[in-house]
Amino acid sequence: MKNGRVAVVGVGLHPFGRFPDKAVEDLGREAALEALRDAGLSYKDVEAGFLGRVTQLGIGVGQRVFGELGLTGIPVTNVELACASSSRAVMHAADLIRSGAVEVAMVIGVEKMERGMLQPGGERSYQALLGLTILPGAYAMMARRHMHLYGTKPEHFAKVSVKSHKNAVHNPYAQYRTELTLEEVLNSRMIADPITLYQCCPTSDGASAVVLASERRARQLSNQPVYLTAWAGGTPIFDPDEPGLSEGPTALLARKVYQAASISPQDVGVCQVHDAFSPGEIFTIEELGFVKPGEGGPFVWEGGTEITGRLPVNTDGGLLSRGHPMGATGGAMITEIVRQLRGQAGPRQVADPKVGLVQNAGIGGVNVLAFQV
Amino acid sequence: MAIQQKDRARPAVPLNERLFRLDEAEGGIPVLLGWRCPDCGHHFFPHRTICPGCGHIGLEEVDLSRRGKVWTYTIAHQVPPGAIVEAPYVIARIELPEAVLVSSLITDCAPEEVRVGMEVEITPVKVREDEEGRDVLAFAFRPVKKPAKETKS
Numbered sequence: 001m002k003n004g005r006v007a008v009v010g011v012g013l014h015p016f017g018r019f020p021d022k023a024v025e026d027l028g029r030e031a032a033l034e035a036l037r038d039a040g041l042s043y044k045d046v047e048a049g050f051l052g053r054v055t056q057l058g059i060g061v062g063q064r065v066f067g068e069l070g071l072t073g074i075p076v077t078n079v080e081l082a083c084a085s086s087s088r089a090v091m092h093a094a095d096l097i098r099s100g101a102v103e104v105a106m107v108i109g110v111e112k113m114e115r116g117m118l119q120p121g122g123e124r125s126y127q128a129l130l131g132l133t134i135l136p137g138a139y140a141m142m143a144r145r146h147m148h149l150y151g152t153k154p155e156h157f158a159k160v161s162v163k164s165h166k167n168a169v170h171n172p173y174a175q176y177r178t179e180l181t182l183e184e185v186l187n188s189r190m191i192a193d194p195i196t197l198y199q200c201c202p203t204s205d206g207a208s209a210v211v212l213a214s215e216r217r218a219r220q221l222s223n224q225p226v227y228l229t230a231w232a233g234g235t236p237i238f239d240p241d242e243p244g245l246s247e248g249p250t251a252l253l254a255r256k257v258y259q260a261a262s263i264s265p266q267d268v269g270v271c272q273v274h275d276a277f278s279p280g281e282i283f284t285i286e287e288l289g290f291v292k293p294g295e296g297g298p299f300v301w302e303g304g305t306e307i308t309g310r311l312p313v314n315t316d317g318g319l320l321s322r323g324h325p326m327g328a329t330g331g332a333m334i335t336e337i338v339r340q341l342r343g344q345a346g347p348r349q350v351a352d353p354k355v356g357l358v359q360n361a362g363i364g365g366v367n368v369l370a371f372q373v
Numbered sequence: 374m375a376i377q378q379k380d381r382a383r384p385a386v387p388l389n390e391r392l393f394r395l396d397e398a399e400g401g402i403p404v405l406l407g408w409r410c411p412d413c414g415h416h417f418f419p420h421r422t423i424c425p426g427c428g429h430i431g432l433e434e435v436d437l438s439r440r441g442k443v444w445t446y447t448i449a450h451q452v453p454p455g456a457i458v459e460a461p462y463v464i465a466r467i468e469l470p471e472a473v474l475v476s477s478l479i480t481d482c483a484p485e486e487v488r489v490g491m492e493v494e495i496t497p498v499k500v501r502e503d504e505e506g507r508d509v510l511a512f513a514f515r516p517v518k519k520p521a522k523e524t525k526s
């Protein structure tokens with residue numbers, strides 16, 4: 001038996017920031033209760049649980065976090081895809097609902113992180129010893145290549161961060177809620193040229209929760225359902241001609257999602273992309289087909305991704321300002337899209353969006369999801 | 374940076390034998406170990422067993438070119454924990470004639486002189502001494518001092 005469309009019926013967050021006195025179970029529980037309240041459901045309605053998380057949390061985190069909410073015997077699965085863990089968890093929950101196996105599933109994303117620069121791939125000790133593997137370095141090299149190919153300027157990347165910080169002022173869940181000028185961003189400490197400190201996302205504690213339901217079940221609830229109409233995930237594809245700038249086949253996944261949802265990039269009214277470092281927004285809006293390759297820098301510079309622009313991007317402040325507790329980030333992106341599509345985003349509300357897109361990248365993997373009302 | 378030039382008179386060993394060997398006939402220059410697919414001809418670095426281009430199992434080890442061009446780079450101003458370099462330092466992706474990209478430091482030039490497209494050649498750098506007093510070497514790339522005319526003997 002098929003369940004028809006998949007709906008998001010509840011979203012919730014624990015604020016992002018530093019919460020040394022709270023355990024991940026506390027963060028996850030608060031986000032989950034907010035999402036259940038938002039959905040008008042209780043935990044006993046949830047038939048399957050998925051947890052997105054990345055580091056420092058030990059074995060069986062999902063069982064512990066969901067166990068805080070009740071002991072109802074549901075299956076709980078831990079999902080890890082680096083910074084894209086909870087969006088991938090949402091895809092698994094959606095697959096399960098679409099298959100007809102369950103009618104209500106919940107995703108929780110959690111993370112508690114230490115301060116400082118993350119080191120990917122600890123097994124690559126040769127590269128680590130020589131300082132070759134820093135994450136801002138990887139984005140900086142992609143940025144430099146983009147500058148070489150298209151004439152993109154450091155100011156274009158910095159503008160992304162100015163815009164993100166401006167949006168986050170209106171997001172009570174965001175880690176940084178202070179506006180920054182272009183000069184402040186450009187003149188902050190250089191990390192990996194052209195990326196300065198204020199163009200790097202912070203490390204964060206936080207949690208997100210997303211409740212999904214079958215269309216039939218969603219129609220019984222009071223909230224306006226937001227439909228998750230297409231989703232696709234992938235890993236890098238070997239291309240001998242063009243080494244890609246991004247972490248996965250975003251462009252290919254976007255085409256799949258547009259086709260499956262019968263939409264085009266022009267239909268997208270609000271978008272969340274992976275801006276762990278400011279160049280990410282510029283690469284990604286090109287890969288998602290909103291602008292041609294090389295046009296991302298000028299598009300951002302001219303305000304195209306502002307809340308009032310042609311394509312509002314990262315309206316909640318993005319990873320740069322909302323914060324990036326890795327396991328929670330995908331769920332937070334989805335939370336913002338759902339609030340925008342319902343018209344509940346308050347001072348940062350985009351004018352009447354009908355289609356929202358999420359692009360969430362983890363190290364070596366990427367997810368693209370389309371939402372519609 | 375804290376890494377040093379190789380002293381040619383001293384015995385040396387590669388930091389990672391899976392990535393490169395030292396060509397003693399050439400004075401201990403590092404030679405990157407590439408992996409070539411006998412079916413489709415693509416080269417890979419570092420080591421792979423299975424060709425991602427055609428799926429062939431069993432790639433052949435080949436020496437990669439010593440010279441290449443800077444494909445992209447960044448000047449890093451912060452040293453990650455555990456690294457032996459000193460900031461600022463240049464991280465680059467070097468494009469070799471075999472169409473492989475190699476991550477490497479760029480040494481022997483001021484960071485602000487590095488450009489995309491710049492011609493570079495491999496060079497050894499000393500990272501430490503081992504228990505037997507031998508120099509442990511890594512590879513880096515440096516600008517080619519004289520233009521491409523010279524041939525290696």
Ligand SMILES: [Zn+2]
Nearest residue numbers: 410413424427
């Ligand atoms: Zn092959």
